[in-house]
Amino acid sequence: MNLFQEYGISFEYPDDWELSKEVNETKGEIQVSVSGGDSSFWMISLFLAEISAEELLDRALEVFQDEYEELDIYKKNVKLAGKDCLGRDIEFVCSELINSAFLRTFEAELFTAFVLYQGTDQDLQRSLKDLEAISESLDCFDSDFDDYLKIV
Numbered sequence: 001m002n003l004f005q006e007y008g009i010s011f012e013y014p015d016d017w018e019l020s021k022e023v024n025e026t027k028g029e030i031q032v033s034v035s036g037g038d039s040s041f042w043m044i045s046l047f048l049a050e051i052s053a054e055e056l057l058d059r060a061l062e063v064f065q066d067e068y069e070e071l072d073i074y075k076k077n078v079k080l081a082g083k084d085c086l087g088r089d090i091e092f093v094c095s096e097l098i099n100s101a102f103l104r105t106f107e108a109e110l111f112t113a114f115v116l117y118q119g120t121d122q123d124l125q126r127s128l129k130d131l132e133a134i135s136e137s138l139d140c141f142d143s144d145f146d147d148y149l150k151i152v
Helices: 053-067 121-137
Strands: 002-006 009-013 018-024 029-035 041-047 071-080 083-094 097-107 112-120
Touching (some): 009 121, 041 121, 053 083
Antiparallel strands (some): 002 009, 029 041, 041 112, 071 083
16 A cells, blocks of 8 residues: 655555646645546545535535536535545446446645545446545644645
8 A cells, every 4th residue: 555645634545546636826725636547536635725514515516416417416424534524425427337426525624625536336346445445544634734834
């Protein structure tokens, strides 16, 4: 397993997955994602601007609703990084394939986090355990933001 540890967060991800990160200083957003060799990916976005977890989740749902005609949405309340999360599990059809997306939002001391992981149902048969393990390994360090504060 590889370890990502920057911007006040850490998580583990499989050795053969690819990591990418993007910092948008003008929008105050940091995005880190990992992906396997198929349609599956896991992503976390950190929002420095004041936005509630609920508003962030609502905006994400609007994007899915605008993009796909039929969605099955299931409410989920879970914990990530020891914090209570608002969440939705979504099922939708894209390119004639059934897809599932898992949306989670939570508030930390200096940011609001949005976690999204998804894939086709066929690919998720192989990758869902990895995606959930990444989420379970997520940790936040509210008191250790030296790298994180450099972009503010």
